[in-house]
Structure formats: C-alpha cells, structure tokens
Amino acid sequence: MFWSVTLSLLDGLWTSFEIFIFTLLFSLPLGLILSFGAMSRWRLLRGLIQTLVWIIRGTPLMLQLIIIFYGPGLWLGHNIWNGSESGRITATVVAFSINYACYFSVIFRGGIEGVPVGQREAGEVLGMTKSQIFFKVTLLQMIKRVVPPMSNEVMTLVKDTSLARIIAAYELTFAGYSFMKSQGITWPLFYTGVFYLAFVGILTLLFNYIERRLDYFR
Amino acid sequence: MAVLEVKNIEKHFESTKVLRDVSFDLEEGSALAIIGSSGSGKTTLLRCLNFLEVPDRGSIVVRGETLFDAARPLKEQEKDLRRKRLHFGMVFQSFNLFPQYTALENVTLSEKLLAKERPDFKQNKKEILEEIEKHGKALLEQMGLAERMEHYPHQLSGGQQQRVAIARALALQPDILCFDEPTSALDPELTGEVLKVIRGLADQHTTMIIVTHEMSFARDVADQIIFMDEGVIVEQGDARQVIDHPKEERTRQFLTKY
Numbered sequence: 001m002f003w004s005v006t007l008s009l010l011d012g013l014w015t016s017f018e019i020f021i022f023t024l025l026f027s028l029p030l031g032l033i034l035s036f037g038a039m040s041r042w043r044l045l046r047g048l049i050q051t052l053v054w055i056i057r058g059t060p061l062m063l064q065l066i067i068i069f070y071g072p073g074l075w076l077g078h079n080i081w082n083g084s085e086s087g088r089i090t091a092t093v094v095a096f097s098i099n100y101a102c103y104f105s106v107i108f109r110g111g112i113e114g115v116p117v118g119q120r121e122a123g124e125v126l127g128m129t130k131s132q133i134f135f136k137v138t139l140l141q142m143i144k145r146v147v148p149p150m151s152n153e154v155m156t157l158v159k160d161t162s163l164a165r166i167i168a169a170y171e172l173t174f175a176g177y178s179f180m181k182s183q184g185i186t187w188p189l190f191y192t193g194v195f196y197l198a199f200v201g202i203l204t205l206l207f208n209y210i211e212r213r214l215d216y217f218r
Numbered sequence: 219m220a221v222l223e224v225k226n227i228e229k230h231f232e233s234t235k236v237l238r239d240v241s242f243d244l245e246e247g248s249a250l251a252i253i254g255s256s257g258s259g260k261t262t263l264l265r266c267l268n269f270l271e272v273p274d275r276g277s278i279v280v281r282g283e284t285l286f287d288a289a290r291p292l293k294e295q296e297k298d299l300r301r302k303r304l305h306f307g308m309v310f311q312s313f314n315l316f317p318q319y320t321a322l323e324n325v326t327l328s329e330k331l332l333a334k335e336r337p338d339f340k341q342n343k344k345e346i347l348e349e350i351e352k353h354g355k356a357l358l359e360q361m362g363l364a365e366r367m368e369h370y371p372h373q374l375s376g377g378q379q380q381r382v383a384i385a386r387a388l389a390l391q392p393d394i395l396c397f398d399e400p401t402s403a404l405d406p407e408l409t410g411e412v413l414k415v416i417r418g419l420a421d422q423h424t425t426m427i428i429v430t431h432e433m434s435f436a437r438d439v440a441d442q443i444i445f446m447d448e449g450v451i452v453e454q455g456d457a458r459q460v461i462d463h464p465k466e467e468r469t470r471q472f473l474t475k476y
Contacts, residue, residue, distance in 0.1 A: 118314035125268045125308040126328035127300045127390065136327065140318045217317040218372040 005179060005188045012175025013195050015085075016161040019092050019171065023157060026097035031104025038109050049105070056102040061095070062163050068095040069167040088169040096160065103153055111146035112138065144214045151207040155200050172196070219282075221246040221425055222267075222394055227276035228288075229262055229449075236262045237273070238449045244394065244442075247423035251430055251440035251457060255472060259449040260429040261311075264396045267427070268308045269299060280305045280393055307392035311399040313379045315371040321382045322367040326354040329389050357385040361415055377408035381415055388419075395419070397428040413439075433476040437461040445469045 037049045056064070069091040073079035081087035115138050123133035162173035176192030179185055220243035229237040237259045244250055252260045265271040267278060269286070272295075277287040285302045286295055315324050329350045333339055339346060358367050361381040371379050380400055387395055397416065401409040413435050419426065420439045430436050436443055436457060443460040445453045445468075453466045464470045 116312075116314070118310055118312055119316065121270055122308075122310065122314035122316070123328075124270065125303055125306065126386070127304045128328060128331060129300065132331055136331070137316055217370050 005191060008179070009172060009175050009188070009192060009195055012170055012172040012192075013199075015089060015164070015170055016158075016172040017199075018089055019096060019161045019164055019169075020157060022093045023096040023100055024154070026093065027100035027104055030097060030101035032108055034101055034105035035108035035112065038105060039112070053102045053105065056099055061099050061160060062166055064099055065092060065095040065163055065166060068098075085170060088164065088167050091167065092161075092164040092169055096157070100153065100157060104150070107146050107149045107153065108142070110149070111142040114145050115141045140214075144217075147207065147211055147214065151203070154207075155203060158199050158203065159196060219246070220244060221281055223277075223279040224263075224267070225277045225279070227263065227266055227273045227278070229259075229266060229271060229273050236449050237266070240276070240446075240449075240451055242444060242451065242454060244425065244427065247425055248441040249420045249424075249426040249428065249439055250442045250444065251428045251436035252444045252446060253430065253433065253436055253472070254446035254452075257448075258446040260446055261398055263446075264308070264398050264427065264429055267394075267396060268306050269303055270308075304390055305393045307387035307390065307395040309380070309383050309387050309395070309397045309400050311402050313371070313376070313383045313403070315379055315383055315386070317371050320368050320370055321358060321363060321374065321378075321385075322351075322354050324371070324382055325357055325386045325389050326350050328386070329353070332390070354385070354389060357388055358382070360418075361385045362411070375408060376404045377411045380404065380412045384412075384415060384419075393425060395424055395426045397426065397430070399429050399431065401430070401432060431476075433461060433473065445472065447472070 034049055034053070037045050038053070040046050040049075069081060069088070072081070079087075081091045119137050119141065120133055123137045128136070161171055164171045165174040165177070168174075172192055172195055176188045179188040222244040224243075225241050227237050227240040228235070240259070240263060242250070252263065254260050262271060266273045272292070273286065273288055275288045277289075278285045285305065315321075316327065319327060330347065333346050333350060336346070355364075355367060358364065361384060363378060363381055363385070366374060366378055366382075369378075371382070374382065380403075384400075400416065401412050404412065409432070413432065416426070416428065417435075417439050428436070428440065438457075440457040443453075443455065443457045444451050445460060445464070445466070447468055453460055453464060453469045455465075460469065461473065464473060
C-alpha cells in the first residue's frame, strides 16, 4: 500500500513539477518585459499594463484557470487544449504564466527602481550603451534586491500548482486526495504534505545559496 | 586656444530657471573652480556638460568641435552622444561606484567595453585586456590605492571610494575632468586625502572643473574661479583675486560665510 501511494504521489509530483518549472520558465522573462512596459515612456502602454496587472492580481488564479481552460472551447466551439493530461497541463502553465508574470513584473520594477539613479548615470558618463548599463551594472544589483521577494512568490507557486486539480490535472494534491476518496484513508494526505515540504525545503536551500553568493557586495 | 567653450547655456526645470545665460571658456591644462551656495546651479551646469541634462539654450564646444547646440534638433544631438560624452569625465558627490565590482574592475570596466568595439579586438584580445589592466593598476597606484585594488566598494572608506571614482573617470582619458562636490559626502578627516589627489592632478596640468565648497582649496588649486548665484555667473576671474578681493557685493557676502 505504502509503495503504491508513493508511486502515485510521485506521479502527481511530476505533474506539479512540470507546471512549476514551465511556469517559471515563461513567467520570469514575461514579467521582466512587463516591468519594462510598466516603466515605459508611453502612457498608453503603461496604462494597458497597469490594467492587466490590476485584473490579474485582482481576480482568483483558480477563476483565471477555469476561464483559460474552458473558455476557448465554449467560444470557438472546439477545445484548443485537447482533453488529454498534457492539454490540461499546458492550459495550467498558460494561466499560471500570465498570473505569475504580473506579480513578478511588480517585483522586478521595484528591483530596478531600487537601484540608485547614480549607477545609471555613472555608466552613461563612462560611455556605456543602454544595454551595457542594464546587463553590466543594473542587472546584478536588481537580482540581489529581488531575491527575497521572489523566494516568497516561487514558494507560493509550488503550492498553487494544486489549483490545477480544478481542471482535473493529476497533480500532487489530486493524487493524495484520490486515495482518501477511493480507500477512505487520510494518511496519504499528510504524506502529500511531506512532498510539498520537501519541495519547498529544497527551494529554501537554493535561495539561501543564491543570497549567500550575492553577499559579496552591498 | 580654449579646450572648452560654454556659450549662453540656459536650463529650466518646469518653471524654475536653474541656469541663465552661462558662458565661460576653459584653457587647456587649467583648473576651474565653481563656487556658490546650494541651488545656485553649479551641479546642473556640470550635468549639462556631461549630457546628463539637456540645456534648453546655448552650445558646448570642445576643441573647436560643437558637441551640443540647442538650436539644432535634439535627434541630431543624440547621435554620437556616447562618443561626445567621452570628452568629459565625471566624479560624483556620492561616488557612484559599481558595488558588484572590485576597485580595479570599476576602473577598467568601461575601457574594456569600449575596447570590444575596436576592429582589432578579436585578434589582439589578450594584449588589449592586459594593457587595460595595467593602465587601471597604474591609475589606482597613482591614487595611493595599490593595496586596495581587489577590494569591493563597501570594504573601502569614503575617501578611498572617491579616489577609485577619480581613477575610473581618468581611465578613459577625458579632455576635461569634472568634479561635483567631491568631498561633500565625506567625513572631515577623509576630505584631505581626496583633495590631495585632486591637487596632484592639478600639478600635472589636468584640465578640470571642480564644483566645491572648500574655499581655501579652490583658492590654492584652481587657476580660475566662477562664483554662481541663482543660475547666473556673478563673478569670474583669477582664483586668488576672487577669493581675496571679490569685486561683487554678492560674492563678498557669500565668502564671509566661510
């Protein structure tokens, strides 16, 4: 029994991990682009992004997931996600990426704006190009600033993957829950919790490591 | 011939005029000190020279080449902006060293980035980088920081940080080195070491513009002094003359405070 539960949870963990890693992969660069847009000279673009961030941060992620998964099928008459497991995971990643990109964009903007103007000016008077200033001067200082708030968001993301259950993606929480439903046993639920704790524990170590690596400057 | 000619510069932020009709020349190898109370426009003037601010009127000419002329369209001015900037070096009041780089890396970074644009960079990469490294080390030694090259800014005292910043500004061999209140952010006991370095540069006839509140230093080191008040040059002349025997009443009033 223990082994069959473990295998089943590992299966669910894999799905959760896929959602987690692909969401990060897409939402990090998208968040950076959004943060640039939010600091743009063009008021229209700034306004659009502010509105998007307001809508996404102002509504439940679960609601967004439901709309993204079921919406296209009802509007277009055919389901663009296809009903298979991979289609459900893809839809989850899309919904999560948009959602997390909005949160990340705010964190990134804070990080960029937190770097003193003097740093950019020093780069300018030394004849650096805009991209040199960003990549050689600002970026690392920004990363150092955003690591603590990012670690919060990333850990929330681990647990948010459980929302994929609402569109019947077989992720970790779903896996644990299914044993309670079919066998009437609760211990797999606690065992599921241990999986999440291990996942977050590894991330904590990783973030501590990054913070230590960036400790050499202030 | 004057290495720098500043003609009729005007600058306003919203409705406040910060600079009004500012004109002066700077001779090659001479040091100019700009004095005046806070808000008199000294810093804005330096920032205009370094293209950190765009003047609303006037022109800036270096070695006969017009780098900026407000009469011409702005788009055209922005062309070659990076190259134009290299005529000037800038030392900031708050140092603005890059915290993630060592003292030596701070000094060599911009030179290395510029070297990448050289057509022969790929072939002679190693030699070029070694040369830059050597140059950076020599500059830091000149600043008395031979022992501090591998230190990060937060491991250095304010005075040491400012000396690294001076070395960094010198690395690209600017025609004119600008100092924006270089000692104002320093403890009194650290001011001396920075002033000594600037004095050394003056002795080597580095062309400099120094915005400062250190009157006796300005008198000793500068050849010329400009006294500014409310965005206008009130008095301008030989350094000792202006400090010891100011002609204008307003200059006199200002100097009695020191």
